[in-house]
Amino acid sequence: MRIVRLLAFGWLFQMKMLMRSSFNSWLGVLYPLFFATVAFFMFRSGGGGKPLLYASLGAAVMGIWSNTATPAGSAMARERWTGTLELQVAAPVHFALVLLPLTIAMATIGIYSMVATLLWGWLAFGIQLQITDPVAFVLAVPATIVSIGALGFVLAVLFVRFRQAWALGNMLEYPVWLIAGFLVPLSLFPSWVRPISWLLAPTWGIRAIRGAALAGPSYGDIGMALGLGASYVLIGVLLVHRALDAARDKGTLSLT
């Protein structure tokens, strides 16, 4: 119960903090809209035969990843800059329980981006949101957000030793947009790319959301997204110990 409370309040607190930043809040909503608009024009003008809703849903989930990749990369660096990292590490709770709500809050901001993209698609391009399986859709969206937040958690831990981690997080924005199949079917990629895509929770998240909207039940994909998300959390928890121990040994925890 204490852990659930910590995660819930941590998430709420971080949401409030993120919403105060124009970079993390309304740019996070606006920036993916530019890419969505380009995608809408491309799919509308092209002869690919895919429904525009295909592009709209893909662009909507792009926003969730966009809101997570760069901020998550620099999550711990930001705590360093504000001088709160040592306090959080010294707190009696496991550090992962402090960091996880932060990256999930970042992904949650993506809901605004997702809604804005779907609304923009409807208002400017006449893309109607028709959902074949509403229950699966309602389950797929939070599952995608949590799993993307968990991926952000791993990034935050992996990049802890890098001072300019935001750039590494930012670098991963396009590759995940590309190989997770947000706007491109995986079948178009070389065969060696597909196993990498399958290891990414966003791949299953967009499959689940798109499946629920366009095809029908997609509970298997929801399960895969959540399962991969849980794996990321486990990896992150194991890595965070090593990262913190190394930083303590070398006295580099607060090194900026």
Added chain:
Amino acid sequence: MNSVRVFFVGGLISYRALFSWLNPWVYIPSFLVAPVFQILLFVYIGRSAKLQSDSFYVIGNGLQYAAIPCLFAMANTIAGERYQQTLGYILITPARRLPLFLGRALPVVTNGFFVSVFALVVGGAIVGTHIAAASYAPIILVIAVSAFACTGLGLINAGLGLIARETAVLSNIFFGALLILSGANVPVHNLPAWLRPVSEGVPLTHGIAAARHLAAGSSFGSVLGLVGAEALIGLVYAALGYSLIRGTETLSRRRATLERA
């Protein structure tokens, strides 16, 4: 002579001091890896949407990505003075303003040019697009003109950065707008009629069109009009940007908001 020194040496020192992205941990992911993946993203979306050839997206995005160094660096090297608490010292110096501010644009143009060439060469090699050897030199010239034009918009961005706090937000918005309007991924004739005149008036649109013509085998003479239009747009934006910087300088003195961050 002093103005020449301020233009070249001052510009270079400001760039090295204020554009913190020159660190390899930022430079490589942001300027060398990201543009290649932007090219790949739109090449594959293009294949999925069946809209244009691969070379259309390689050239479009290779040139459009110059917007990242040109917009962000220009904002950092001028508006960044405020964050470093050095803007006041800069503005009370007797140095002439024109070389002081425009000198900072030269390294920005150079880096924008390099990033664009790198993206075009590496992105093109990965995707497998072919450009005739005779077209390389004129395309390189077009990239230089495009980087200059985009830096003109960067100067406007820097001017706005003297009155707005979040220069990164502004830069991203300009970048996103160029992604739609420059014709990098959507042919200008596929844009809504009311957007086309806007597209014609932003940097990169004519440069990208010229580079595509050259890659398709056209002579440099046949795209001279496009290159001239790109250069003219760059000059207009640079003049507007410089005026805006001077205007915001005056405004910030009058309202005592010079160091407000």
